[in-house]
Amino acid sequence: MPTIHVHTKPEYDIHIGRGLLDRCGELTRAxxxxxxxxxxxxxxxxxxxxxxxxxxxxxxxxxxxxxxxPAGEQSKNLAVLGELLNRLGEEGFTRTDLLAALGGGVCGDMGGFAAAVFQRGIDFVQIPTTLLAAVDSSVGGKTAVDLPCGKNMAGCFWQPKAVICDPDLFDTLSPEVFACGMAETIKTGAILDKALFEQLERCDIRSEIEAVVARCCELKRSVVEEDERDLGLRQLLNFGHTIGHGIERTSHFTLPHGYAVAIGMVLMARAAERLGASEEGITERLISILQRYGLPTSTDLPVKTLCEASHMDKKRSGKDITIVVPERLGAAVRRRMTMEELDRWIIKGASV
Ligand SMILES: NC(=O)c1ccc[n+]([C@@H]2O[C@H](COP(=O)([O-])OP(=O)(O)OC[C@H]3O[C@@H](n4cnc5c(N)ncnc54)[C@H](O)[C@@H]3O)[C@@H](O)[C@H]2O)c1
Ligand SMILES: [Zn+2]
Structure with a gap:
């Protein structure tokens, strides 16, 4: 059973292993x-x-x-959060009690936020049930709910006491939800670890899932430990997300996040390659691995729409935006550019 120690404040362990669901009480009691x-x-x-x-x-x-x-992103809001906080209050929960968030990113984000604010903070554990929650949202302490003005607009940093991940739970995910988790997994390999990317290119994911989840958690842990409050290095994790968020928004969130990010990664990689900012061949490898896991790699949206939608990215500050460029497989850099430059990149990336 891989255990990954995260040196945030406070510190905690991520336990990964088949069958761990039935041991969550014991692991929490530790x-x-x-x-x-x-x-x-x-x-x-x-x-x-x-x-x-x-x-x-x-x-x-x-x-x-x-x-x-009720399942779904539409529940990640203040009203559902309010019901949860009231429930904790009505049940007489105190500051020494515990919340266990058993679910995907929606449950983890909202449960973590509730734990952070109920009586100014109670302990919580995360039991991720989606691949995305296991490799991405349960690592790093970001909690949030959505507001009518945007996703994750109200939230805070609140670290769990432990994360308990049983990959057997992914067996019941729909292929689409599993594929969305794969998009973030592939992203992690593409920006941080060539060996992971190559493992994903050749492996039978179902039989190597424990090792893959563990590696993703280790990699995200290293980034989070360096930049706990998301002030710099963590931006690397946004590879594909500026255009991805734009595509997601344009589809009125009918296109799943992971699908939009997959397309965003391909467009950025192609632009970078054409502009001489990435090694040759990276786009082709990215396309073929995304297709292997059932993810889309192109969009019919007009370039103008893509540019306009990408300008609304909340990672934008003033006239500039930080874009993540995969210089080589497993090695990405952040690059500050003007919105005009971003448009040039999108035009380069979108023309096939
Ligand atoms: N905190 C972070 O750092 C961070 C990072 C990335 C994403 N997120 C957030 O994560 C959310 C997306 O997470 P998600 O994709 O896990 O969404 P989700 O929690 O809505 O789960 C997706 C779907 O799968 C179902 N499901 C969950 N586990 C299942 C299982 N084992 N078997 C069958 N069905 C199951 C859910 O009911 C839901 O319908 C977004 O709100 C996003 O903002 C947060
Ligand atoms: Zn994402």
Whole structure:
């Protein structure tokens, strides 16, 4: 069972292993004495996994309560957060109690935020149930809900006491949700680790999933430890996301995030290669690996629309924007550019 230690403030461990779901109580007890525990999950995850989690917590001495919210990004809002906070209050939870976020990124982000603000902060553990949550959202301490004016607009940094990841849970994901997690996994290899990228090019992902998740967590951990508050280096994780967010927004969020990011990565890589900023061949390899995992690599959107949508990126500051450029496979750099320069890149990247 790989365990990855994250040296943030406070520190915590990420446990990864098949079958760990039934040991979540025991793994939590190692860092948090038995107390009251609220298990938070959505309506899809509840019938699949909530009983097992509750059994494990109860068997190790926790007094368990369950709170379920409707599945989907549309639940990641202030109203659903408010219901959750009220529930904690009504149930008499105190500052020494625990929240266990059993779910994908929506559950982890909202549960983490609730834990951060309930009575000014209670402990929480993350039990990621999607590949995306395992490799991305459960590492790094970012919590949030969406506001009508934009995604993740209200949130804070709040580190979990532990992350417990059982890759067997990915067996019940829809192919689309699994593929979205693969987009972020491929991104991690492309920007930070050529060996991981090459493993993904040749491996049978289902049989190597533990090692792949562990490597992604290690890589994201290194970035997060250097830049806990997202002031610089963490921007590397945005590879493909400026154009990706633009495509997502233009589709009115009907195109899944991972699909949009996949297209965004291809466009950036192609632009970089054509402008001599990346090694040759990187776009071709990116396209073929994304296709291998069922992800799209092009869009029918007009270039003008892509440019306009990308200008709305919230990572923009003033007249400039920071773009992530894969100089070589596994080695990306941040590059500050004007919006005009970004348009030139998008035009280069979008023309096939
Ligand atoms: N905090 C961060 O650093 C960070 C990073 C990346 C993404 N995010 C956030 O993560 C969210 C996306 O995460 P997500 O893709 O996991 O979304 P999600 O939590 O909505 O899960 C996707 C779908 O899969 C279902 N599901 C979850 N686990 C399942 C399982 N094991 N079997 C069957 N179905 C299951 C869910 O009910 C949902 O319908 C976004 O809100 C995004 O903003 C946060
Ligand atoms: Zn993403």
């Amino acid at each position: 860092v948090k004495a038995p107390c009251r525990a609220l298990v938070l999950c959505d309506t899809n995850v509840e019938p699949l996994y909530a009983d097992r989690v509750e059994r494990s917590f109860a068997a190790t001495g926790y007094e368990v309560t369950r709170h379920v919210f």
